[in-house]
Amino acid sequence: xxxxxxxxVWRPQTFSDVIGQDVITQTLRNxxxxxxxxxxxxxxxxxxxxxxxxxxxxxxxxxxxxxxDGEPCNECEICKAANENRLNDVIEIDAASNNGVEExxxxxxxxxxxxxxxxxKVYIIDEVHMLSQGAFxxxxxxxxxxxxxxxxxxxxxxxxxxxxxxxxRTQSFNFRRISRQDILTRMEFILNDKKxxxxxxxxxxxxxxxxxxxxxxxxxxxxxxxxGDDSLTLxxxxxxxxxxxxxxxxxxxTAIADNKPAxxxxxxxxILASGRSALRFTEMIIRVCRNLILYNSNSDLSxxxxxxxxxxxxxxxxxxxxxxRLFYIVDxxxxxxxxxxxxxxxxxxxEILTVKISEPKIAKQAxxxxxxxxxxxxxxxxFDKLRDEISHLQNEVKDLSNGxxxxxxxxxxxxxxxxxxxNARLNKTAIYKVLGSATKDxxxxxxxxxxxxxxxxxxxxxxxMKVAEPVAASSEGIVVAFDYAMWFEQVQDDSEFLKExxxxxxxxxxxxxxxxxxxxxxxxxxxxxxxDNNIDLSxxxxxxxxxxxxxxxxxxxEAVKLFGEDIVDVKDD
Ligand SMILES: [Zn+2]
Numbered sequence: 001x002x003x004x005x006x007x008x009v010w011r012p013q014t015f016s017d018v019i020g021q022d023v024i025t026q027t028l029r030n031x032x033x034x035x036x037x038x039x040x041x042x043x044x045x046x047x048x049x050x051x052x053x054x055x056x057x058x059x060x061x062x063x064x065x066x067x068x069d070g071e072p073c074n075e076c077e078i079c080k081a082a083n084e085n086r087l088n089d090v091i092e093i094d095a096a097s098n099n100g101v102e103e104x105x106x107x108x109x110x111x112x113x114x115x116x117x118x119x120x121k122v123y124i125i126d127e128v129h130m131l132s133q134g135a136f137x138x139x140x141x142x143x144x145x146x147x148x149x150x151x152x153x154x155x156x157x158x159x160x161x162x163x164x165x166x167x168x169r170t171q172s173f174n175f176r177r178i179s180r181q182d183i184l185t186r187m188e189f190i191l192n193d194k195k196x197x198x199x200x201x202x203x204x205x206x207x208x209x210x211x212x213x214x215x216x217x218x219x220x221x222x223x224x225x226x227x228g229d230d231s232l233t234l235x236x237x238x239x240x241x242x243x244x245x246x247x248x249x250x251x252x253x254t255a256i257a258d259n260k261p262a263x264x265x266x267x268x269x270x271i272l273a274s275g276r277s278a279l280r281f282t283e284m285i286i287r288v289c290r291n292l293i294l295y296n297s298n299s300d301l302s303x304x305x306x307x308x309x310x311x312x313x314x315x316x317x318x319x320x321x322x323x324x325r326l327f328y329i330v331d332x333x334x335x336x337x338x339x340x341x342x343x344x345x346x347x348x349x350x351e352i353l354t355v356k357i358s359e360p361k362i363a364k365q366a367x368x369x370x371x372x373x374x375x376x377x378x379x380x381x382x383f384d385k386l387r388d389e390i391s392h393l394q395n396e397v398k399d400l401s402n403g404x405x406x407x408x409x410x411x412x413x414x415x416x417x418x419x420x421x422x423n424a425r426l427n428k429t430a431i432y433k434v435l436g437s438a439t440k441d442x443x444x445x446x447x448x449x450x451x452x453x454x455x456x457x458x459x460x461x462x463x464x465m466k467v468a469e470p471v472a473a474s475s476e477g478i479v480v481a482f483d484y485a486m487w488f489e490q491v492q493d494d495s496e497f498l499k500e501x502x503x504x505x506x507x508x509x510x511x512x513x514x515x516x517x518x519x520x521x522x523x524x525x526x527x528x529x530x531x532d533n534n535i536d537l538s539x540x541x542x543x544x545x546x547x548x549x550x551x552x553x554x555x556x557x558e559a560v561k562l563f564g565e566d567i568v569d570v571k572d573d
Pocket of ligand 1: 063064065066067072073074075076077078079080
């Protein structure tokens with residue numbers, strides 16, 4: 001018999017077998033037991049956290065002939081057929097390979113036929129975010145009028161790529177990364193069952209590098225076991241986990257060095273999809289940069305290089321970086337680490353970081369000012385500066401490995417230079433024009449098409465636009481606010497991209513619609529300016545009274561109508 005991967009053999013067959021998702025499995029069990037299941041579910045979360053397993057168990061549980069407390073019996077004909085993947089009424093679709101409209105249309109045609117063997121026909125659509133726009137539209141039609149006895153279970157690692165219209169029609173569950181202890185316990189259980197001897201430290205290393213994904217943990221365990229004769233040694237575990245991360249970091253750093261944001265993003269997605277945490281990955285980038293700086297310095301410092309990090313593949317790309325670029329990367333990574341610690345949108349911050357350090361245009365801008373400084377300074381000053389930076393980096397790496405949060409080292413960077421240009425780029429006339437006839441309905445319509453608009457963009461464009469959202473809209477235009485002034489400037493300067501945005505928006509809205517940009521930090525001020533100007537114009541004799549009138553002021557009422565009560569903030573000057 002062919003060898004079967006551990007994660008297949010040990011796939012959970014009941015809800016109580018599923019590790020680390022107690023709230024979700026309990027809720028699903030209760031729903032099955034009380035016959036209160038929904039007709040559509042969305043399971044989202046990182047790879048290998050139990051989404052597909054739970055989908056299969058749920059499909060079995062609703063159809064089981066002898067369910068017990070919401071659990072499938074795994075003994076009846078239906079359960080057996082499901083476990084052997086021969087139950088025709090459970091249909092699994094991998095959207096990553098079937099992203100066409102045709103496949104979903106096929107579902108639409110067949111969905112109306114009653115299940116043949118079981119009580120419920122269950123469609124499990126894996127990696128549902130990969131569906132094309134047309135396929136999403138077709139799926140939406142089916143979800144809008146679901147036939148009797150049909151259940152959809154959509155699974156995804158990237159819920160942010162799924163149109164809101166789909167999400168709102170599903171019951172949604174977020175699968176969490178599985179704790180290191182839970183992974184450890186499960187691996188011990190499996191190894192004991194298979195009577196395989198193991199080194200405890202080896203298991204620790206595997207659990208750590210799986211970073212919350214049970215499937216990854218078992219895949220790594222599989223690989224490590226294939227090295228040795230039915231025993232798990234520390235050396236094998238190190239080899240398997242080390243090899244994985246080196247290959248990934250080399251491909252990522254090569255794309256950065258070659259100024260290829262799209263490739264760098266692809267590499268990033270692979271790293272995140274393999275279950276690595278964003279924070280651990282940033283620590284690795286800093287460690288690599290530190291070592292590249294030491295290596296490039298061609299001095300005694302290079303003796304301090306950490307040879308376990310600097311593989312020959314990394315040394316081979318060292319001359320693609322100068323130290324200035326490496327310092328810039330470290331700055332950006334450190335700044336990102338702070339955001340990562342306070343956010344649950346870590347993937348987005350990693351995308352922004354990746355584009356920032358790999359876009360030749362941005363990197364060049366940011367490096368422009370220090371280059372001028374460098375021309376004025378003599379060699380010994382330069383050397384002192386380098387030493388300072390390196391000792392700073394060394395402390396930082398030390399702090400990181402101790403788990404201490406470090407402050408952003410941020411040597412002087414041309415932030416002021418960029419900041420000054422923001423106002424010059426701002427197109428207030430266009431913004432005011434939208435505000436002049438903005439309505440809440442238009443804003444709702446703009447937010448509605450937003451996910452579709454994003455799906456029309458290239459990978460790099462999408463990463464830039466991820467930190468932007470519509471904040472006001474009229475029938476002819478949409479004001480889009482950016483979380484970061486830097487991205488606002490990037491897009492504002494790119495007239496071709498801006499036109500593409502407006503064109504695509506017009507297509508989706510089926511009417512001419514202009515996209516106007518604003519940095520989010522400036523948005524409240526601009527909005528207030530507009531409202532104030534409106535008061536002056538509409539009631540020039542009564543400017544004084546606006547300080548007392550507050551909410552009864554008709555212009556404020558107007559603003560509340562446009563933006564909603566929660567965001568109109570009336571302040572006394
Ligand atoms: Zn059963």
